[in-house]
Amino acid sequence: MTTPADTPLPEDLEAPGTTPEDVDEAPAEPEAPPAPLLLLADGLPPLIDTEAALVEYCARLAAGTGPVAIDAERASGYRYSGRAYLIQLRRNGSGTGLVDPVAFDSLAPLAEALEGTEWILHAATQDLPCLTEVGLYPSALFDTELAGRLLGYPRVGLATLVETLVGFRMKKEHSAADWSTRPLPESWLEYAALDVEVLVELRDLLAAELEETGKAEWARQEFDALRSFTPTPRVDAWRRTSGLHRVRGRRALAAVKALWETRDELAERRDVTPGRIIPDAAIVAAAVAMPADRAELQGVKGFHGRGAERYAARWVDALTEAAELDEDDLPSRSPRGDGPPVPRAWAEKDPVAAVRLQLAREAVLALSAQHSIPVENLLTPDTLRRTLWSPPATRDPGDLLDAVVDQLTALGARAWQVALTAPVIVTAVLEADRSAQTPPETAPEAPETPAAAEAPEGQDDESDGSGS
Template sequence: MDPPGEKSEQEPPEEPVAPAPMLRLREPLPDVVDTDAGLRETSAAVAAGTGPVAIDAERASGYRYSSRAYLIQLRREGSGTHLVDPIGLSTLAPLQEVLDGTEWIVHAATQDLPCLAEVGLVPTTLFDTELAGRLLGYPRVGLATLVETLLGQRLAKEHSAVDWSTRPLPRPWLEYAALDVEVLAELRELLGSELAESGKDDWARQEFEWVRGFEPVPRVDPWRRTSGVHRVRGRRALGAVRALWETRDEIARERDVTPGRILPDSAIVAAATAMPGDRRSLLRTQGFHGRGAARYAARWVEVLREVAEMPEEELPTRSPRGDGPPVPRAWAEKDPVAARRLTLARDAVSALSGELAVPAENLLTPDHLRRLLWAPPATRDPEALAAAADRQLERYGARPWQRELTVPLLVEAIITADEAPPDDSDPA
């Protein structure tokens, strides 16, 4: 209660913060280009523009097996925005000819470059706004977040997971797609200036050049990533997971449908655990469901029977043989010195990450770090070790700026770990 004659001072209520305005198209939505004649006109219009070209692609992830581009968006100063449907075109060579030698502005280039290369579009130089944001230490680097943070506008993302193989494409989807390239040039200017001011522009150039040549690495034993496979017991059940996964993948590729729409992972695990021997038992297996459960039941039963008769030596083991180091949690038991190296190096790289405001995984790819520390060069002469470690990381694909910053830390970790008392085993 307030003392007599005195009135409590209350803080005035905070004014609600108005949301940032929605990003809108500056010009009317262009028609979709889906003929060779239209592409030639578009290519001429892009050629008449100036400066870099913002480019994006939409795939039908979650719907189609392939990762092909179903829509390509381009925007260039003086040319405006263009929407290209590559599906019905005989070639995109006229567009590639125009883009040759021109900087591309992309967001998350590793996602779009493979599908663009598939239709003959390959950059000679690029600027990746997502990667620039990472190097600058932005905590969230999605396109919508960067647009709101740097430009003060909101970018709608409600159509990000739609089926872009749909024809005709609805107008709201096309507006969403066009907005993805609307402000990439402005983002590039702001992020480029920040990179230069922070002294990270050369790092960015090296990263962009590496991204330009990026090619996805095929996974070894991709079936091992089946969700729930850790619950499967025994080599024969693992063999059933492998056989069902590979059969599902073959069907999905033939139909160009994402595999999960044929048969979910949970159904594969359920069938592999139960190992039913006939169609009726299979379809009664608890957890076995999906659009292709009954439709392809004969094929599922066939592969399960093949696995049931397979010799033990042909069945997969729980832990696959690999050319890389073991998982970090096993290092302390397998090689305590290597475990100490890993702990020291991780701590040092983490500290440098905070100092430079660059994510640790961008300072050095975690796989490169683990490979070097599990099997480092034999020498312990600091200079010779540094030179050998630099060459080893270069072979793995580490860029010069990464090696310059991290090799001294890794050399110190290797030497310090060797000098630690034999009974000192830090957990990795």
């Protein structure tokens, strides 16, 4: 017998000793107290902005032991350049140093003190370019963010990892500050110093977990690859203009490109973020309206600010240039790349490749779950697509595996990534080929109808359609 869900159970079937009132009044689980706030153990050190102070700290740094925690502050959102406006360092036995790179023509003493040490960085790809710019190059490094990804932590921000593993809560109120400001406020310097306060301890905890999970060698290969990291130049960066989807026609696209490049040139010259000259919305609005002169331009939404008026003649020149371009020189809607087509077009262009991609994606997703690693860290989507769009010609399983290994390696995959993903890519290639070669199953012959099977002997099977 079943009882409808909205029908109260008889009194003798209720759980003994409980009533609805008891359930409603059950005390809530007490919330865990917040983690203690991370504070500077040695107080705030003075800003290092003189040669004497730099030499003194570098001597202490060289005398310290173990890896060196390093961080850098930039002025993203305020400046065009990605230069470092503050460099924070901390090492056991050396304490914390806050170096103002703007104050020095050369940081050679710091580079010498760091020679041969392991750097600890969080999100190394963000800080390495600006550190390289001032002559600092790592001999070895450990990226705490990347280690967190390899270990499968769902959130790998510095504050989250510090709270999860070290047990302290971090202040983050100055994360979007303009670090090109001088003098730097003391509260900002304290915030910056806290970013390296427990980075050594966090590194040690993550390193131990990498060893326990068998991922230490994977991490080492990733960290070695990071040492030679250089940002990939953006091709057709103007295509990232916000709102570009509202622009119709190649002529209007040319206007966006001309305005964007003009703005970028001005922003680089003035060392300000491009959006502070004119916003993307103004570029899109002008490309749609195509004003012919300054008066029309000032009627376009977004062209009323200081940057819009100051460079009005440049904006008009850019729009005129776009209006006069030959048809053959107008940009296309989609950028011309050297890679395979977008995945949604594979089924039409190469159905077998589309099947390969689907099978390989499913297999890589399974590997990702099995090893608790984000898919993009297991193998970049671009590497996977390039390999599956143009796989090696051989279909001998052993030769195909060797060729896929070579192909993935040439595309920049690390040895640990290749070892995990090459076999499933080979399987996807072979299964897709087999499915393409297997003819579709023919429909089975229709069975005899019961009426025909049971027709009396001597009676014609064919009906005359009379229904009698």
